[in-house]
Amino acid sequence: MAAKITCRSLDDVKDISIQHLPCTVNKSGHANISTYFEQSEETTDDGQTRMSSTFRGRPLDGENVSLPTGYVGLVTEEKKQPFSEDEDRNIEVCGRFEKFTKWHYDSRYTSGSTIEGALRVFPDIAAAIHCNEDCKMSAKELLPNIVKTS
Incomplete structure (x- = not known):
């Protein structure tokens, strides 16, 4: 289907x-x-x-x-x-x-709402998903709001 x-x-x-x-x-x-x-x-x-x-x-x-x-x-x-x-x-x-x-x-206005969080990180997730083989950026560069560096 x-x-x-x-x-x-x-x-x-x-x-x-x-x-x-x-x-x-x-x-x-x-x-x-x-x-x-x-x-x-x-x-x-x-x-x-x-x-x-x-x-x-x-x-x-x-x-x-x-x-x-x-x-x-x-x-x-x-x-x-x-x-x-x-x-x-x-x-x-x-x-x-x-x-x-x-x-x-x-x-x-409850802070930390899931919708606001999703809208904040969505562009980074979309960029990571649509990154092709030629993309030289690392996940940490693409997802600064999600990937935590130690």
Whole structure:
């Protein structure tokens, strides 16, 4: 079985708003966020923007998180499920994003989040994976945030 991702051009893919909630929602697909998920923003005295909301009565604090420079996030959709495991899967790109809103449950921006850590080291991991035979860089040079030198 192969997975085929279809995308004619990233220029033709619409920019979308991504919300990362600290819970599991048993829904996949588009959600009318503007109607059911009210957000408020206020600027503090020091010029920072605070985002807040509630989800099912629980308070949330939000922050915008940007993807690493040069990367874009893609949202995909599989419109037709294959009948068997041997059948190819056809996945279409239906949206793109360069930042998303990460919501924290009843706390102000928990540091050390796994998403922020993954975004910090992803470019180094991608460089190591795609390094060919001619690449002269060592793992320690490619992965400065992961490989600890003693």
